[in-house]
Amino acid sequence: MTERHMQDLFREMRDEPVPQDSLARVRLGVEQRVGRKSWWKFAVPLAMAGCVVAGFLLLRPAKAPLPVEQPATPEVAQVVIPPPELPIRTVQAAPRPKRVRRPQRVEGVPVSIRIETPDPDVVILFVN
Amino acid sequence: MKHVLSGRGMLEAVLMGELPRETTGSFDQVIRQRETQVLRTAFRILGNWADAEDVAQEVFLRLHKNGLKFENEAAVGGWLYRVTVNLCVDWTRSARTAQELPELPSPDRSAEAAVLVEEEKQRLMAALATLPTQERAAVVLREIEGLSTAEVAGVLGSSEVTVRSQISKAMVKLRGILNREEV
Numbered sequence: 001m002t003e004r005h006m007q008d009l010f011r012e013m014r015d016e017p018v019p020q021d022s023l024a025r026v027r028l029g030v031e032q033r034v035g036r037k038s039w040w041k042f043a044v045p046l047a048m049a050g051c052v053v054a055g056f057l058l059l060r061p062a063k064a065p066l067p068v069e070q071p072a073t074p075e076v077a078q079v080v081i082p083p084p085e086l087p088i089r090t091v092q093a094a095p096r097p098k099r100v101r102r103p104q105r106v107e108g109v110p111v112s113i114r115i116e117t118p119d120p121d122v123v124i125l126f127v128n
Numbered sequence: 129m130k131h132v133l134s135g136r137g138m139l140e141a142v143l144m145g146e147l148p149r150e151t152t153g154s155f156d157q158v159i160r161q162r163e164t165q166v167l168r169t170a171f172r173i174l175g176n177w178a179d180a181e182d183v184a185q186e187v188f189l190r191l192h193k194n195g196l197k198f199e200n201e202a203a204v205g206g207w208l209y210r211v212t213v214n215l216c217v218d219w220t221r222s223a224r225t226a227q228e229l230p231e232l233p234s235p236d237r238s239a240e241a242a243v244l245v246e247e248e249k250q251r252l253m254a255a256l257a258t259l260p261t262q263e264r265a266a267v268v269l270r271e272i273e274g275l276s277t278a279e280v281a282g283v284l285g286s287s288e289v290t291v292r293s294q295i296s297k298a299m300v301k302l303r304g305i306l307n308r309e310e311v
């Protein structure tokens with residue numbers, strides 16, 4: 001086989017078609033592997049964004065509850081009845097009972113307490 | 129600015145920087161345009177379709193990772209050739225290749241002649257598989273893929289002199305192997 005002949009054979013190989021099933025397998029493999037990587041590429045930022053949103057929702061200050069609209073009531077003619085006039089009573093505060101001061105105890109002087117009872121014949125005496 | 133482009137126009141627009149790069153659409157377009165080149169080159173170097181498919185997938189994954197940062201279409205082709213050859217070299221180093229006979233449809237010609245040419249091609253491919261990977265890659269790129277010596281040197285990262293030397297040596301070896309078989 002001459003070099004020229006080999007070069008002709010090589011040139012023929014250049015024009016030979018590649019099997020379609022091989023091409024399909026390459027495309028499919030690349031698609032799957034690129035797709036898998038892309039999923040990961042987006043998963044991490046999405047998870048981080050989710051955490052940020054969740055944190056924001058949990059930490060935001062509580063707002064006043066929104067006013068609840070009352071259902072509209074039908075208009076009814078209102079008659080204002082004045083309250084009956086009552087006599088004004090002034091109540092005076094009860095006088096504070098006066099504190100009875102204990103008699104100062106003097107050393108050496110005997111102290112005696114005399115308590116009279118309703119019965120005039122009974123008198124209680126404390127003698128120190 | 130809205131672009132309505134398809135096929136080659138889309139790729140050119142992407143490469144000229146008129147469209148946002150690294151879009152899924154443009155990546156798909158590059159795959160469709162270059163898959164035959166990548167798969168055929170890998171097959172001619174590795175000698176079987178299963179390994180060639182794996183390498184081709186890896187090449188396009190690297191393209192996806194790299195992004196379409198090329199100045200022009202020729203740069204895409206050169207980059208793909210370079211990555212394909214490098215991956216094939218790594219593949220053969222890891223001794224994962226399983227040799228199989230090529231199963232390519234033959235062009236129209238008489239049945240007997242077609243069988244004869246097919247046999248010759250298979251012998252040539254078998255002989256090619258015995259060469260060192262660098263020499264095999266140089267022969268595949270220049271003789272089968274039709275690149276110039278300068279382009280092959282660019283892909284292999286060597287000088288034109290080295291490429292010429294590699295191809296010359298390879299052709300001598302191939303001729304020797306094939307003529308020995310004929311005797």
